[in-house]
Amino acid sequence: MIRLSRRAAVAGAFATISAPAALRAQTLRKTSVGVLRLSSSGPVFIAAERGYWREAGLDVELKFFTAAQQVPVAVTSGDAEFGVTGLTASFFNLAGKGALKIIASQSREAKGFPLVAYMVTNAAYDKGFRSVRDFAGKRVGITTTGSTFHYELGLLAKKYGFELSSVTLVPLQTLPNMQAAFKGGQVDAILAPVTLARALTADNSGKVLAWAGDETPWQLGALFTSPRAIAERRDLVERFVRGYLRGTADFNAAFNQRDAAGKEVHGTNFAETIGVVARAVQQSPELVAVGLPFVDALGRLDVGDIYNQIAFWQQAGLVGRDVNGREIVDLSFVRGHLNVPKS
Amino acid sequence: MADRRPVPFRGGGFSPIPVRHAAAIGFAVLLALWEFAVRHGLVSPLFLPAPTTVVAALGDLWTAGTLWQHVSESLVRLIGGWCLGTLAGLAAGLAMGVWSLGRAVGVPLVSALFPIPKISLLPLLILWLGIGEASKIATIALGVFFPTVIATYSAIDAVPRNLIRMAQSFGLPARDVLRKIVLPGALPGILAGFRISTSIALILLVSAEMIGAQYGIGAFVLQAGNLMLTDQLLAGVLLISLLGLAIGTGLTQLERRLLRWR
Amino acid sequence: MRLVCESVGHKYGALDVLDGIGLTVADGECLAVVGPSGCGKSTLLGIMGGLVEPTAGRVFVEGAAPAGSLNPITYVFQDFALLPWRSVASNVALALEHHPLDAQVLAARVDDALARTGLREFRDAFPKQLSGGMRQRVGIARALAVAPAVLLMDEPLSALDAQTRELLMEDFLALWLAARTTSVYVTHNLHEALRLADRICVLSRRPGRIKQIVGVGVPQADRALPAAARAMAELAEQLWHAVRAEAVDAEREVADG
Ligand SMILES: Nc1ncnc2c1ncn2[C@@H]1O[C@H](COP(=O)(O)OP(=O)(O)OP(=O)(O)O)[C@@H](O)[C@H]1O
Numbered sequence: 001m002i003r004l005s006r007r008a009a010v011a012g013a014f015a016t017i018s019a020p021a022a023l024r025a026q027t028l029r030k031t032s033v034g035v036l037r038l039s040s041s042g043p044v045f046i047a048a049e050r051g052y053w054r055e056a057g058l059d060v061e062l063k064f065f066t067a068a069q070q071v072p073v074a075v076t077s078g079d080a081e082f083g084v085t086g087l088t089a090s091f092f093n094l095a096g097k098g099a100l101k102i103i104a105s106q107s108r109e110a111k112g113f114p115l116v117a118y119m120v121t122n123a124a125y126d127k128g129f130r131s132v133r134d135f136a137g138k139r140v141g142i143t144t145t146g147s148t149f150h151y152e153l154g155l156l157a158k159k160y161g162f163e164l165s166s167v168t169l170v171p172l173q174t175l176p177n178m179q180a181a182f183k184g185g186q187v188d189a190i191l192a193p194v195t196l197a198r199a200l201t202a203d204n205s206g207k208v209l210a211w212a213g214d215e216t217p218w219q220l221g222a223l224f225t226s227p228r229a230i231a232e233r234r235d236l237v238e239r240f241v242r243g244y245l246r247g248t249a250d251f252n253a254a255f256n257q258r259d260a261a262g263k264e265v266h267g268t269n270f271a272e273t274i275g276v277v278a279r280a281v282q283q284s285p286e287l288v289a290v291g292l293p294f295v296d297a298l299g300r301l302d303v304g305d306i307y308n309q310i311a312f313w314q315q316a317g318l319v320g321r322d323v324n325g326r327e328i329v330d331l332s333f334v335r336g337h338l339n340v341p342k343s
Numbered sequence: 344m345a346d347r348r349p350v351p352f353r354g355g356g357f358s359p360i361p362v363r364h365a366a367a368i369g370f371a372v373l374l375a376l377w378e379f380a381v382r383h384g385l386v387s388p389l390f391l392p393a394p395t396t397v398v399a400a401l402g403d404l405w406t407a408g409t410l411w412q413h414v415s416e417s418l419v420r421l422i423g424g425w426c427l428g429t430l431a432g433l434a435a436g437l438a439m440g441v442w443s444l445g446r447a448v449g450v451p452l453v454s455a456l457f458p459i460p461k462i463s464l465l466p467l468l469i470l471w472l473g474i475g476e477a478s479k480i481a482t483i484a485l486g487v488f489f490p491t492v493i494a495t496y497s498a499i500d501a502v503p504r505n506l507i508r509m510a511q512s513f514g515l516p517a518r519d520v521l522r523k524i525v526l527p528g529a530l531p532g533i534l535a536g537f538r539i540s541t542s543i544a545l546i547l548l549v550s551a552e553m554i555g556a557q558y559g560i561g562a563f564v565l566q567a568g569n570l571m572l573t574d575q576l577l578a579g580v581l582l583i584s585l586l587g588l589a590i591g592t593g594l595t596q597l598e599r600r601l602l603r604w605r
Numbered sequence: 606m607r608l609v610c611e612s613v614g615h616k617y618g619a620l621d622v623l624d625g626i627g628l629t630v631a632d633g634e635c636l637a638v639v640g641p642s643g644c645g646k647s648t649l650l651g652i653m654g655g656l657v658e659p660t661a662g663r664v665f666v667e668g669a670a671p672a673g674s675l676n677p678i679t680y681v682f683q684d685f686a687l688l689p690w691r692s693v694a695s696n697v698a699l700a701l702e703h704h705p706l707d708a709q710v711l712a713a714r715v716d717d718a719l720a721r722t723g724l725r726e727f728r729d730a731f732p733k734q735l736s737g738g739m740r741q742r743v744g745i746a747r748a749l750a751v752a753p754a755v756l757l758m759d760e761p762l763s764a765l766d767a768q769t770r771e772l773l774m775e776d777f778l779a780l781w782l783a784a785r786t787t788s789v790y791v792t793h794n795l796h797e798a799l800r801l802a803d804r805i806c807v808l809s810r811r812p813g814r815i816k817q818i819v820g821v822g823v824p825q826a827d828r829a830l831p832a833a834a835r836a837m838a839e840l841a842e843q844l845w846h847a848v849r850a851e852a853v854d855a856e857r858e859v860a861d862g
């Protein structure tokens with residue numbers, strides 16, 4: 001087994017062509033992936049449930065974490081070989097130290113996919129805060145500095161030409177804290193995930209101005225692994241990606257279909273697939289159906305946006321100047337990445 | 344006598360005697376080992392930044408001029424929260440220590456409320472008090488209150504009853520019994536309680552500054568953790584430890600002055 | 606001032622401790638109370654001093670307190686009951702501070718009490734720096750400072766070693782002979798009772814009743830003289846018989862119970 005894997009690593013791409021049938025008949029190679037119980041990790045749950053990794057010769061253990069920050073840390077420390085989560089400043093700080101490499105896409109903020117809302121309180125709305133152009137001079141609750149919410153506001157500032165520094169960002173750490181601050185009128189606005197946004201609109205605590213996906217599409221999450229795994233077990237990484245991409249394809253086919261008018265339609269195997277995701281995230285299928293993100297069927301990354309994220313965090317002083325996008329993203333596992341900057 | 348043997352010494356040990364500079368030397372050796380391990384790649388600097396890196400991160404804060412801002416904002420919250428929690432805790436503890444009804448009502452209440460993790464109350468505190476200084480100070484005050492109550496009434500319980508009877512036998516009015524017997528008698532226990540409550544205040548600093556704080560040692564540690572900037576994280580932790588050390592030393596001095604009679 | 610107990614009884618819940626104690630301590634008399642352990646001596650003293658509320662009967666004082674007495678009924682405690690955070694002088698002053706006294710008067714009274722108990726040089730010492738005998742001197746000084754009309758003492762010497770006890774007893778006798786304060790002296794020690802008391806009250810085992818009251822005919826000052834030796838020895842013998850019988854029964858009760 002050890003000799004085989006070594007040879008496979010040396011043989012590189014050859015191994016993928018020659019080995020599968022023989023290997024599959026023998027033992028499955030063990031590996032693990034760190035995930036959160038969120039529907040954006042749906043491709044992982046689907047690949048595991050439908051045996052896509054088994055067919056690729058892998059026995060993949062799912063390791064569940066409770067906060068996005070923990071997953072890259074787990075991959076860095078070797079507790080998990082792969083990870084899928086949203087990209088934050090914390091991720092780039094770890095990746096910049098040579099601990100992580102992005103190899104495929106997870107979810108993307110995209111038009112027509114309401115995942116994160118810009119919500120204003122009724123009081124702020126009445127005082128004239130009625131458009132996403134009006135953020136300057138307002139107090140906005142986010143979870144933490146360096147979070148995806150922080151970046152989304154940065155994108156909005158760039159799009160509408162206001163200074164992000166003119167917005168008072170109030171880091172409140174948790175969603176319940178944000179909800180409390182919003183209801184108590186301590187902030188003028190928050191960035192609210194879809195479930196929170198629905199709860200707040202349902203009890204008429206505030207109004208949704210717009211959805212981040214409609215305003216500023218971007219590469220929200222990614223699949224990543226350690227540079228060492230790529231260097232020493234490239235064959236295993238390729239097998240993993242192969243299984244993962246069958247998951248993204250199923251996810252996209254079931255959940256991301258739209259008709260000509262842009263209205264959501266149930267895709268292939270919708271009910272069964274949503275059952276798989278619902279079991280994994282331990283919520284009712286109805287609730288899961290409300291917050292399904294866009295996942296690229298082919299696992300392609302918006303590479304330009306990732307570079308842009310790094311530049312944004314660097315400008316904010318939250319990520320070291322020495323972090324380089326080119327060293328963090330490995331484009332060789334998925335074909336046809338989008339928006340790749342010409343070097 | 345032919346069969347003469349010296350009695351072998353078999354006592355000794357088990358009684359620590361102070362060794363001069365041992366603490367400092369032990370500390371220095373540990374730091375040197377740590378630095379060496381990181382420099383020579385035995386541990387990744389990502390997992391454990393070298394002491395020099397941590398000090399450098401602290402230096403960066405100093406040169407950026409934000410160090411004092413972090414420290415001063417935290418001190419305001421710490422002092423405000425601790426004083427508030429301590430005053431309220433002393434009053435409640437006193438009521439429970441000397442007054443039967445107070446005890447009957449208070450003890451089950453304290454047992455029920457003490458173990459509540461104060462962090463879980465943050466959303467409520469935000470609703471009641473907003474996200475300004477009030478809710479941060481309240482978080483610390485709440486954490487300080489309960490241990491102070493317990494320390495105070497246990498300390499009052501530990502005041503020998505015969506001293507109180509003595510005072511009564513000399514006709515001291517209740518107020519004087521409280522002022523001259525109960526309170527000084529409970530002082531050692533109350534001061535011991537201060538050690539615990541000041542530590543709790545420091546522990547809760549991070550929780551308190553979870554509520555929309557832009558400056559403060561807790562907010563700094565929190566942000567460093569969120570951003571995985573481990574050197575800054577440890578620099579913040581170092582600041583908190585130093586603060587704890589300073590407070591502990593201050594309390595020792597206070598005990599020395601107030602409890603000279605022991 | 607006289608102290609009168611009228612059929613005093615006491616129960617701690619169901620535990621009957623004292624029963625029908627009728628007793629008068631005459632003005633200027635020293636009454637010793639002896640009896641087996643647990644028979645209610647301390648309880649009786651507590652009732653006399655108003656620190657324990659009797660469940661039956663009442664206690665009265667009769668006659669005027671001497672001029673300048675600040676605390677007519679005053680205790681001396683077995684365990685000294687000193688405040689460890691106050692110096693010797695300050696412990697004595699505690700008994701005076703709440704009275705409306707001039708600072709000078711207060712200081713003079715403290716000084717006088719310390720002088721009478723031989724504590725002047727130790728006025729700034731803390732209790733932990735003193736020997737047991739010294740500590741009880743502070744307790745006595747504190748009682749003297751308020752010029753008591755009735756002195757209640759609960760085994761004041763029993764926490765001390767035999768030699769200190771003997772010495773302090775002599776000092777105490779001298780003080781008492783000088784002032785002749787009405788006193789009740791609870792003790793286990795017949796020797797102390799015979800040395801100090803005018804009358805000795807023997808309590809029965811629990812519930813404590815008065816078994817016998819014996820008058821010591823010889824004046825205190827003469828008791829150590831050879832001429833009194835025989836009479837004192839006979840009295841001691843008689844008392845010991847009375848106390849021993851009760852003590853033996855009390856022991857048996859404990860063994861059976
Ligand atoms: N506060 C109390 N509550 C209940 N029982 C008590 C209390 N104080 C004393 N007793 C009991 O009452 C009895 C008499 O106690 P007391 O202290 O008066 O005896 P004593 O004669 O002074 O004994 P000793 O010679 O040991 O000092 C004892 O059995 C004691 O256990």
Ligand SMILES: [Mg+2]
Pocket residue numbers: 646647648759
């Ligand atoms: Mg007794």
